[in-house]
Amino acid sequence: MPSRTRARWAGFAAAVAATPVALAWRFAHVYRQRAGFPRQHPPTITPAEMGLPFDAINVPTSDGLVLPGWWIPARGGAPGPAVVLVHGWESGRHRTLANAAFLHAVGWHVLTLDVRGHGANAPEDLPVSAGEFGVDALAGVRAALARPEVTRVAILGHSLGAVGAILAAAAEPAVAAVVLTSTPADPYRLTRQTFRLAHLPIPDLVAYPLAWLTTRVYLKPRGHDVRGISATAAIRRYAGPILAIHGTDDRVVPVAHLGRLVAAGRSARETADEIQTAAAQPIETLEITGGQHSWLYEFPAYREAVARFLAQVLGGPLSAEEAARIAVAVDARRPPDDDTRRFSALGTARPA
Secondary structure, eight states, rough: HHHHHHHHHHHHHHOOOOOHHHHHHHHHHHHHHHHHSSOOOOOOOOOOGGEEEEEOEEEEEETOEEEEEEEEOOOGGGEHHHHEEETTTTOOOOHHHHHHHHHHHTTTTEEEOOOOSSSSSSOSOOOOOHHHHHHHHHHHHHHTTTOOOOOOOOEEEETHHHHHHHHHHOOOTTTTEEEEEEESHHHHHHHHHHHHHHHHOOOOHHHHHHHHEEEHHHHGGOOOGGGGHHHHHHHHHHHHHEEEETTTSSSSSHHHHHHHHHHHHHHHHHOOOHHHHHHHHOOEEETTTOOOOOOOSSSSSHHHHHHHHHHHHTTTTHHHHHEEEEHSSSSSOOGGGGGOOOOOTTTOOOOO
């Protein structure tokens, strides 16, 4: 074969081999553009509509943002523990108010805020990831700790807000306890799951390496690494008490994520050195039969477990039994606009 012919065939073969890589690279960039910018849902109600006292506050972040939040004092502002609430993707602080209602009834102060790019915040110029949820959750924790009436702080997060909660807990030793609800175990599996939710006909043989590449492309603009925003990695670094809750019928983040996350945390505690192991607290779990991705607070078993757990680890102000009884009696319902929510990853492009 003449050398010129061989060169042409070699060039053609190289182009064919590069085509899947080029297509994957293009897919990852389209994914980032479509899935990285949440639809915003400004508050449609305030704590007042829930019969809760509140102050509108500003929560400064470590990177110079100011996030809108609500401070909901309990027991007339008497000294006591506080719980920071972190909403999930395309949600907002008003969608945490059902949680706030039963936590307040038990006697805990509550701080809830809008994560950047969500709620009443301005849109972001760069994709929003679990890393931003972590930074903003940490800002909420530190804002609560700075209040003179607060004695201890726990954090409760949902979905990506739960990833943010465990990232914040791993970064702030003063976090007394964490409640994780519907938590994605790691970024790769979450990305792979969004392919399924968007009904993309990608076989696993292709989907998993594509999720690996897509996750890295997604995180590149903000300089995150995968391990740095992984709930599985973070739970290995936090030795405090954890309650992890998941619905058995969760189609957004399947319940298998719960087992993977908890196994990582328990394994880390069992293999830590003797001093860390002695200080490590148990990781409790609860599966809500029939529970979906959101609105688990509507189940009495959820409210009972959260109230009992926090009363024990925060030391009151009520006994665990009394806290659980009160929490179960609270009429916790989702806000009306939640009925029309849809998961939008890959659904629509970011507005110009």
